[in-house]
Amino acid sequence: MAALDPDKTYKAAVIGAGSGGLTLAIGLAGFGHEVALIEGRDVGGDCTNVGCVPSKALLHAARSGRDDPFGWTQSRRNDLRDQETSEMAEHEQITLVHGWARLTGDRDPHVVAVDMPDGSVSSIRAEHVVICAGSSPVRFEIDGLPEERLLTNEELFELEAAPRSALFVGGGPISLEMATAFADLGSRTAIVELQDRILPSEDLAISETLTAALTARGIEVHTGTTVERFDVATDTAELSNGTQIGDVELVVLAVGRAPKLERLDLEAAGVEVAPQGIVADDWGRTNVDRIWAVGDVTGNTLTTHGANAIGRRTVQAIALPKLPRVGSPRAMPSAIYSRPEVASVGLSLADIERIPRASRRRYSVDLTDLDRGYTDELDHGIVVVDVERFTGAILRAAIVGPAATELIGIFTMAIDHGIGLRKMFGTIHPYPAYAQAVGKLADEFSRDTLPVLHREFVAMARGRIAVALAGVGVRARRPRTPTCPRLSRGSC
Amino acid sequence: MAALDPDKTYKAAVIGAGSGGLTLAIGLAGFGHEVALIEGRDVGGDCTNVGCVPSKALLHAARSGRDDPFGWTQSRRNDLRDQETSEMAEHEQITLVHGWARLTGDRDPHVVAVDMPDGSVSSIRAEHVVICAGSSPVRFEIDGLPEERLLTNEELFELEAAPRSALFVGGGPISLEMATAFADLGSRTAIVELQDRILPSEDLAISETLTAALTARGIEVHTGTTVERFDVATDTAELSNGTQIGDVELVVLAVGRAPKLERLDLEAAGVEVAPQGIVADDWGRTNVDRIWAVGDVTGNTLTTHGANAIGRRTVQAIALPKLPRVGSPRAMPSAIYSRPEVASVGLSLADIERIPRASRRRYSVDLTDLDRGYTDELDHGIVVVDVERFTGAILRAAIVGPAATELIGIFTMAIDHGIGLRKMFGTIHPYPAYAQAVGKLADEFSRDTLPVLHREFVAMARGRIAVALAGVGVRARRPRTPTCPRLSRGSC
Numbered sequence: 001m002a003a004l005d006p007d008k009t010y011k012a013a014v015i016g017a018g019s020g021g022l023t024l025a026i027g028l029a030g031f032g033h034e035v036a037l038i039e040g041r042d043v044g045g046d047c048t049n050v051g052c053v054p055s056k057a058l059l060h061a062a063r064s065g066r067d068d069p070f071g072w073t074q075s076r077r078n079d080l081r082d083q084e085t086s087e088m089a090e091h092e093q094i095t096l097v098h099g100w101a102r103l104t105g106d107r108d109p110h111v112v113a114v115d116m117p118d119g120s121v122s123s124i125r126a127e128h129v130v131i132c133a134g135s136s137p138v139r140f141e142i143d144g145l146p147e148e149r150l151l152t153n154e155e156l157f158e159l160e161a162a163p164r165s166a167l168f169v170g171g172g173p174i175s176l177e178m179a180t181a182f183a184d185l186g187s188r189t190a191i192v193e194l195q196d197r198i199l200p201s202e203d204l205a206i207s208e209t210l211t212a213a214l215t216a217r218g219i220e221v222h223t224g225t226t227v228e229r230f231d232v233a234t235d236t237a238e239l240s241n242g243t244q245i246g247d248v249e250l251v252v253l254a255v256g257r258a259p260k261l262e263r264l265d266l267e268a269a270g271v272e273v274a275p276q277g278i279v280a281d282d283w284g285r286t287n288v289d290r291i292w293a294v295g296d297v298t299g300n301t302l303t304t305h306g307a308n309a310i311g312r313r314t315v316q317a318i319a320l321p322k323l324p325r326v327g328s329p330r331a332m333p334s335a336i337y338s339r340p341e342v343a344s345v346g347l348s349l350a351d352i353e354r355i356p357r358a359s360r361r362r363y364s365v366d367l368t369d370l371d372r373g374y375t376d377e378l379d380h381g382i383v384v385v386d387v388e389r390f391t392g393a394i395l396r397a398a399i400v401g402p403a404a405t406e407l408i409g410i411f412t413m414a415i416d417h418g419i420g421l422r423k424m425f426g427t428i429h430p431y432p433a434y435a436q437a438v439g440k441l442a443d444e445f446s447r448d449t450l451p452v453l454h455r456e457f458v459a460m461a462r463g464r465i466a467v468a469l470a471g472v473g474v475r476a477r478r479p480r481t482p483t484c485p486r487l488s489r490g491s492c
Numbered sequence: 493m494a495a496l497d498p499d500k501t502y503k504a505a506v507i508g509a510g511s512g513g514l515t516l517a518i519g520l521a522g523f524g525h526e527v528a529l530i531e532g533r534d535v536g537g538d539c540t541n542v543g544c545v546p547s548k549a550l551l552h553a554a555r556s557g558r559d560d561p562f563g564w565t566q567s568r569r570n571d572l573r574d575q576e577t578s579e580m581a582e583h584e585q586i587t588l589v590h591g592w593a594r595l596t597g598d599r600d601p602h603v604v605a606v607d608m609p610d611g612s613v614s615s616i617r618a619e620h621v622v623i624c625a626g627s628s629p630v631r632f633e634i635d636g637l638p639e640e641r642l643l644t645n646e647e648l649f650e651l652e653a654a655p656r657s658a659l660f661v662g663g664g665p666i667s668l669e670m671a672t673a674f675a676d677l678g679s680r681t682a683i684v685e686l687q688d689r690i691l692p693s694e695d696l697a698i699s700e701t702l703t704a705a706l707t708a709r710g711i712e713v714h715t716g717t718t719v720e721r722f723d724v725a726t727d728t729a730e731l732s733n734g735t736q737i738g739d740v741e742l743v744v745l746a747v748g749r750a751p752k753l754e755r756l757d758l759e760a761a762g763v764e765v766a767p768q769g770i771v772a773d774d775w776g777r778t779n780v781d782r783i784w785a786v787g788d789v790t791g792n793t794l795t796t797h798g799a800n801a802i803g804r805r806t807v808q809a810i811a812l813p814k815l816p817r818v819g820s821p822r823a824m825p826s827a828i829y830s831r832p833e834v835a836s837v838g839l840s841l842a843d844i845e846r847i848p849r850a851s852r853r854r855y856s857v858d859l860t861d862l863d864r865g866y867t868d869e870l871d872h873g874i875v876v877v878d879v880e881r882f883t884g885a886i887l888r889a890a891i892v893g894p895a896a897t898e899l900i901g902i903f904t905m906a907i908d909h910g911i912g913l914r915k916m917f918g919t920i921h922p923y924p925a926y927a928q929a930v931g932k933l934a935d936e937f938s939r940d941t942l943p944v945l946h947r948e949f950v951a952m953a954r955g956r957i958a959v960a961l962a963g964v965g966v967r968a969r970r971p972r973t974p975t976c977p978r979l980s981r982g983s984c
Binding site: 019047052053056057059060064076080303304305306308309312329330331332333334335343371372374375376377403405406407408409410412413414416417419423424426427428429430431432433434435436438 | 804823869904930
């Protein structure tokens, strides 16, 4: 355990002890550096406290029929938080500071001011400042709905029991996962999404398959509308399209995330900010020398594995500054642990649209057509891929179905290593695993393209030239972090 | 629907309509060839009728608490069989012949005699004969046990209900899957394995983790022993180690497979046979020109996906004889759909032992240490890999845990495409998926090897030279079909 030393210049002051901040602190400490890790709330950040960990625990508790699912989820979450907290508090090279950090104008070394819980202000000097302040749920009021009946992920896991009924506003990961859990716990559940389909950043077939699966499980899905007002006398939510949803006990707001910037005093240090968050590159670099930003606070990724991946690069950039900083992060999958699960990886649909249509192909496999789907009575499941012609390079892959969040790894590997459907032809997957869908895609691609390889090659070459000339920055084999809309970019 | 034409010379006479035979018939018909498909029992072979399909259906029915799990499994199986039968019967280029085929001495074209159910003999002339006759369960009597209480996979699925208790002889895939299903259905279950652990062809850690998981679910596991006799008065099985297992209603024999050779009259055609089955190479070639053998009847693979993979190569060799026949089949995974699932891919442990110990490394990740294991209360799960030094090329990977049969696809891809742990470093898997184990393996490998790359390179080079000099035919990057003992090579 290291106490805060006002005279010391730390290698880094890391603001926020969530997924990004822990990656930075542990990573830099692993290189022998001393780190001040500043957290105003709980170690573990959203992931451990109000995100991935309690949501997956609640999903498990609900599915497995546990008694007291919320109590169990809370104790599971608290145990992990306590463990992470003591690991940080006891780490020899990490000084854990409980308080709210803000930047100052001092740059050499950087000075971070910390507003302590007792009202005092501490000062931390560090060569580098890494901002991993995270994000908050976007909040708004609903006319007529009492405040205590409007929850976000920050309040949801403090419930004592599942409500009689819950209405989820927003058709993204949090709603999909929590509607799954609540439905398993016996709540009547409905999802209301403003856009014309849930998961609008995914392929239409993905949204449709998921909607059908949720609907079959009794989860109502209302799209192209939003909650206009709430009548507390009848517990009725009125949607903008005129639909009335009665007997609503709780409303869960999950309509997006906003970066937590308000306490940071970014202006004092001159750090550039855009609407989605702090402007930072693939290595976490901001416009200010030796100030970095990682994770939700940048809006570049909104997932734990995303913050971890960029955070590892930032560790490398700080600890090994002479190594050349080349290359983008590898393909960044998204995952939603609803039932069925949803996962995707690769270019955003918008980026794919920028590639000439004539130089790409789209394939899909209905998982209910596989023998495993047959033996397991699967009602809904699909794999959709967009691929380059000739090579079959995976531009994007998306899956709705059992173990989607594990299966996506096959496509992530394929993108990272430039393995197109042509090269995947013949790869053997076990019978009757759902992974056989990958073999089917490769078979279909080969059947379509082998007889006309010459034409395929020309189409591919034309597409690459068009992309290069347009300078849209689309790379077929190793896509950038997808630029999906904020609402739907991976869970947690 | 094509009727048998005694004057026609078919492109191929395919003996057996299981996984291998259907692959051949459909594949060759797809090239426009006429095929006679001869089956003495049911279309679909073991897989559809007494193997993969009913076993996976029963596992699903048991897990999901279906009423009448056996009746449902039977009807599911029958529906698929009927569908496959009518597809074959109605196929324009396939003539489905119900009877038992045997070879004759006539070679140009080959003549196959078919013993028809009415006692007559038909004769089929074909350029090629492909033997896909499959395998049968090894049977023996147990002293004192009435015949009707000793089942194999051929009788098991005809039960009307799960027995009060069942004893499984043999610790391979069939026992593991069916013990899982029966335990879910409320049977008391025990497995008796002659060798010192279940799944003896897998890594010790795999056997141990699986044993612990099964035992925790109440499935008794007895190893290093076998059933000596049965006392029908007390329903007690006596094991050779003195253990007595009381109140046993049924005994299921699953101790291995024997190729179905007895009706084929291989001598008449001079086809070479070894103890494990017909001698055939990676393309299905036997010692006799234009006689081929695929699947269980060769003993080279004992899985549906194995027969399919080799069968596709045989189709290519017959339909496109001028294409060069180079290369082995791709990495052949094995999969067991027990709970937890088990899957592996790569070299056999015996082949790995032939690679100098100093040129390889072994890594493992305990899946219960992953955050997903934590949120899902996973008690038992592990990934074990053997890799080459320096490159981290996957020699073998094995998994016990949730979705193991899907996750193995990541390692299968890695082997097929020569992606070692060094190249996998940095690949991003979703949080908190079990696939994060792959990232942990790559991290650990990099941490161990990056500081000593020079030493790693020398160790790798020495290993490759030693393997080349010994001529053991072990290839680090694209292993041959594993040469595991017969009993444990993948399920179904």
